[in-house]
Amino acid sequence: MNKNGQAAAFYDLEGTLVSTNLVHTLAFYAKRQQGLWQTAKKSVGTLAKLPFFGVTDLYSRNVFNEVFFRSYSGFSQDRLRYFSDELFEEVLKPAIFPGTIELIAQGKKIGQRQVVLTGALDFTIEKMMDYLGIDDYVANRLEFVNGYATGRVLPPVMASATKAQWIREYAERENINLSGSYAYSDSISDLPMLSIVGHPVAVCPDFRLKQTALQHDWAILDLK
Amino acid sequence: MALHLRRKTHESIVYIDKDSAPRIMPFGEDFILNDIPVGTRVIYPNPPIKGLPNREAAIRYAVNHPIEMEPLYALLEPGMRVTIAMDDISLPLPPMQTPDLRQTMLEVVLDMCGANGVDDIHLIIANSLHRKMTEWEMKRMVGTAIFNEYYPDRYYNHDAEDDDNLVTLGVTRHNEPLRVNKRAIESDLLIYLNINLVPMDGGHKSVAVGLCDYESLRAHHEPQTIRDSHSYMDPPASELNHKVVRLGKLVDENCKVFHIETAINNKMFPEGYDILTRNEDEFSFADRLKWEAMARTFSKLPRAARRKMLHAIPAQYELIACYAGKTEPVHEKILEKNYQQYEIPVKGQCDILISGIPDISPYNVYSALNPLLVQVMALGYHFNMYRNKPLLRKGGVMIITHPCFDEFDHNFHPAYIEFFHRLLPESRDAFYLREKYEREFATNPAYIEMYRRGNAYHGAHPFFMWYWGENGRQHVGKVIVAGAENAHVPEMLGWERADNLTEAIAMARSYMGRAAEITMLHQPIIGLCNVTD
Numbered sequence: 151m152n153k154n155g156q157a158a159a160f161y162d163l164e165g166t167l168v169s170t171n172l173v174h175t176l177a178f179y180a181k182r183q184q185g186l187w188q189t190a191k192k193s194v195g196t197l198a199k200l201p202f203f204g205v206t207d208l209y210s211r212n213v214f215n216e217v218f219f220r221s222y223s224g225f226s227q228d229r230l231r232y233f234s235d236e237l238f239e240e241v242l243k244p245a246i247f248p249g250t251i252e253l254i255a256q257g258k259k260i261g262q263r264q265v266v267l268t269g270a271l272d273f274t275i276e277k278m279m280d281y282l283g284i285d286d287y288v289a290n291r292l293e294f295v296n297g298y299a300t301g302r303v304l305p306p307v308m309a310s311a312t313k314a315q316w317i318r319e320y321a322e323r324e325n326i327n328l329s330g331s332y333a334y335s336d337s338i339s340d341l342p343m344l345s346i347v348g349h350p351v352a353v354c355p356d357f358r359l360k361q362t363a364l365q366h367d368w369a370i371l372d373l374k
Numbered sequence: 375m376a377l378h379l380r381r382k383t384h385e386s387i388v389y390i391d392k393d394s395a396p397r398i399m400p401f402g403e404d405f406i407l408n409d410i411p412v413g414t415r416v417i418y419p420n421p422p423i424k425g426l427p428n429r430e431a432a433i434r435y436a437v438n439h440p441i442e443m444e445p446l447y448a449l450l451e452p453g454m455r456v457t458i459a460m461d462d463i464s465l466p467l468p469p470m471q472t473p474d475l476r477q478t479m480l481e482v483v484l485d486m487c488g489a490n491g492v493d494d495i496h497l498i499i500a501n502s503l504h505r506k507m508t509e510w511e512m513k514r515m516v517g518t519a520i521f522n523e524y525y526p527d528r529y530y531n532h533d534a535e536d537d538d539n540l541v542t543l544g545v546t547r548h549n550e551p552l553r554v555n556k557r558a559i560e561s562d563l564l565i566y567l568n569i570n571l572v573p574m575d576g577g578h579k580s581v582a583v584g585l586c587d588y589e590s591l592r593a594h595h596e597p598q599t600i601r602d603s604h605s606y607m608d609p610p611a612s613e614l615n616h617k618v619v620r621l622g623k624l625v626d627e628n629c630k631v632f633h634i635e636t637a638i639n640n641k642m643f644p645e646g647y648d649i650l651t652r653n654e655d656e657f658s659f660a661d662r663l664k665w666e667a668m669a670r671t672f673s674k675l676p677r678a679a680r681r682k683m684l685h686a687i688p689a690q691y692e693l694i695a696c697y698a699g700k701t702e703p704v705h706e707k708i709l710e711k712n713y714q715q716y717e718i719p720v721k722g723q724c725d726i727l728i729s730g731i732p733d734i735s736p737y738n739v740y741s742a743l744n745p746l747l748v749q750v751m752a753l754g755y756h757f758n759m760y761r762n763k764p765l766l767r768k769g770g771v772m773i774i775t776h777p778c779f780d781e782f783d784h785n786f787h788p789a790y791i792e793f794f795h796r797l798l799p800e801s802r803d804a805f806y807l808r809e810k811y812e813r814e815f816a817t818n819p820a821y822i823e824m825y826r827r828g829n830a831y832h833g834a835h836p837f838f839m840w841y842w843g844e845n846g847r848q849h850v851g852k853v854i855v856a857g858a859e860n861a862h863v864p865e866m867l868g869w870e871r872a873d874n875l876t877e878a879i880a881m882a883r884s885y886m887g888r889a890a891e892i893t894m895l896h897q898p899i900i901g902l903c904n905v906t907d
Binding site for chain 1: 782784785788791792795817818819820821822823824826827828
C-alpha cells in the first residue's frame with residue numbers, strides 16, 4: 151500500500167448518498183414497458199417479489215444480486231438506456247440526500263479522489279455520477295444478448311467483499327493511500343469495504359452497522 | 375480546643391484539624407466522602423451575592439442607560455436589519471433554571487425592536503466550533519413563544535463551515551485573520567447577549583470567537599498562546615485575551631455592536647443539593663441526613679442514570695449585574711462584579727493540589743465527561759482558576775478524583791475518539807499534534823458534516839481541548855488520578871493512578887516530601903484564587 155499516495159473517498163450509493171435502492175429503479179422500468187399488458191405484468195411482478203427481495207438481502211447481498219437482476223430478463227437494452235435520463239430526473243435526483251453534495255465538495259476540497267462503488271446498474275447511474283462530480287465509479291453490468299437482458303450480471307458483481315477487492319486493486323493501480331482514505335456506507339454488507347480504509351464512516355446505518363460502528367468508534371453520519 | 379486551633383484567614387478557606395469532618399468530593403457522576411490530612415487548606419466558593427430582585431427591570435435599565443453608546447431604543451430604526459447573537463449551551467454551567475437569562479434579555483430587546491418598527495431580526499447562537507444546540511435545547515433557552523416565532527428560519531446556530539454565510543474582515547496588526555458570520559456582521563446593528571460565568575467569558579470573545587470560523591480560531595487557540603496565558607481567567611495576564619481583543623477591535627471597525635453583559639452569582643445548586651458547596655464542619659443534623667440520602671440514592675444507580683439525574687438539576691443562578699453598551703467598558707464593569715463574586719484571597723502556593731472532577735464542563739452538557747474532557751477540567755480549568763500565581767507551586771503534584779472511564783459520546787464527540795485513541799499513543803506534544811494532525815481533523819469531511827448537520831463538536835475541537843491544558847501540563851510536575859477504574863486512560867494522558875485519595879496523597883508526599891503543603895479546591899467551585907506570597 152502506498153502511504154504517500156493520494157487519498158480517496160469510496161462511497162456506496164443506495165441508502166448512503168441517495169435514499170433510493172435497486173428496487174426503485176426496477177419499479178421505474180417496470181412501469182415503462184412496451185404496452186399496457188407488459189407494464190402491468192412487470193409492475194405487479196416487482197411488487198409481488200418485494201418480500202422475497204427483502205429476505206434474500208437480509209440473508210446475503212450476493213444471493214440478493216443473483217436473484218434480483220433476473221427480474222430484468224427480457225428488458226430491451228434500448229429502452230433501458232432511453233429512459234435512464236428520465237430515471238435520473240424523476241427518481242434519483244430528488245432522492246439525493248441534502249448532505250451529499252456538501253460531503254463530496256468537502257472531499258474534493260482536500261484533494262480526495264471521489265469514487266462510487268454500487269450494486270446498481272451502470273446505465274442507471276451515469277448521469278448521476280456526472281451530476282455529483284464523481285471521478286470514478288464502478289457498477290454492475292447486465293448481460294445483453296441480441297439487445298435484450300438475460301437477467302445475468304457480468305462479473306465481478308459489485309457487493310460485499312468484491313467492493314473491497316476492487317478498492318484494493320484500484321488503490322494499487324491509481325497510487326491511492328488507503329490509510330488516508332475514507333469509505334462511506336449504510337449497510338453491514340459493506341463491512342469489508344469499510345474495514346480496509348483508514349477512515350470508515352457509517353452513513354444513516356442499518357442496525358447491525360450502527361452497532362459495529364459504535365463498537366469500533368467509527369464516525370456515524372446522517373446526510374438526511 | 376480544636377476549634378481554637380482552626381485558622382481562619384478568609385470565610386472561604388478552612389484548615390483541616392484532628393476533629394474535622396470528612397469532605398465531600400465529586401467523583402465523576404458521583405460524590406464521595408474522603409478524610410483529608412490534618413493541615414490541609416480547603417478552599418470553598420464564596421457565599422452567593424444576593425440576586426437583583428427584578429432582573430427584567432435591571433436589563434431594561436441597562437439597555438436604556440448604556441455605557442459609551444446611545445440607548446438601544448435610539449439605535450433602532452424602522453426597516454433596519456438587526457441580528458441578536460447569544461452565548462451557547464456552554465454557558466452557564468450547569469444550564470440554569472428556566473426562564474434562562476437569555477430569554478429575559480431577548481424579551482426586553484425584542485419588545486423594544488417591535489416598538490421601534492424593527493422586524494428584520496435574526497437570532498444566532500454563537501457556538502463557534504462547539505456543537506450545535508438541539509431543537510429542544512434551543513427552545514428551553516429562549517422560551518416557547520420566541521422559539522415558535524423565530525425557529526428555524528430566523529433562530530439558528532452559527533455554522534463555522536458555511537462558506538456562503540461567512541465574511542472575511544481582514545487581519546489584525548499581528549496578522550491574525552478573522553472571518554465571521556456574514557448576517558451578523560452585515561446587519562445594521564449586532565446585539566450580543568452574554569452570560570459571564572467566569573472572567574474568560576464575554577467581552578470581545580463573544581463576537582470575535584463565538585461567530586468566527588476555524589482559520590480565525592486557529593490563530594489563538596494554539597499551544598503557545600495558552601502557555602503565555604497566566605492564567606486565561608485573568609484577562610490582563612492572558613495572551614489569549616490580548617489576541618481576542620485585537621480581533622474584537624477589527625469587529626468594531628466593521629460593525630456596530632451593542633453588548634449586553636450579565637454577571638450571575640454562584641448559586642449552582644437548588645435547595646437540598648446546596649450542601650455540596652458548603653463547609654462540612656458546619657453541617658446540621660438535617661444536612662447530614664440530606665447527604666446520607668443523596669449518597670445512598672446515588673450508590674444504587676448505574677452511572678448513566680446518575681448522569682441523567684445530575685444533568686436534570688438546573689442551576690439556581692441569579693442575576694447580580696447587567697450592563698450594556700460598548701464592548702470593552704461594559705466588560706470591565708462585569709469583570710469587577712465577577713471578581714467580587716468569585717475572588718478568594720489565598721496566601722501562599724501549595725505543593726499538592728487536590729481537586730475532585732465533577733460531571734460538569736462546558737463541553738459535556740447532556741453527555742459523558744470523556745477522558746479528554748477530564749484532562750481539560752483538571753489542567754485547563756481547575757488549574758487555571760487563579761490570578762497572580764498558580765495555586766500549585768511549579769513542579770507540584772495535582773491529585774484529581776475521577777473514574778476516568780473510557781467512554782465517549784458518538785454524537786457529540788466523534789473526533790475526540792480518534793484523537794484519544796489514535797493520536798495520544800503517538801505523542802502528547804501539543805505543538806507536534808497541531809503541526810501534524812490538526813488540519814487533517816479540521817478538514818475531515820465526515821467530521822465537518824457531523825458538525826454541520828448533526829450535533830458534533832468540530833473536528834479541530836479535541837485539539838483545542840488538549841491545548842487548553844498546555845500551561846497546566848508545563849507547570850504541574852505530576853498528575854495522580856485517585857480512583858481511576860482503569861490504567862490505560864491515565865497512562866495515555868501522561869498521568870499516574872491510585873486506588874483512592876489516601877494512596878494518592880501518600881504517592882504525592884513521596885515525591886514532594888512529608889512536609890508538603892496540601893490545598894484542596896472544594897469542587898464544584900466557581901472561584902478564582904488570588905494567590906500572593
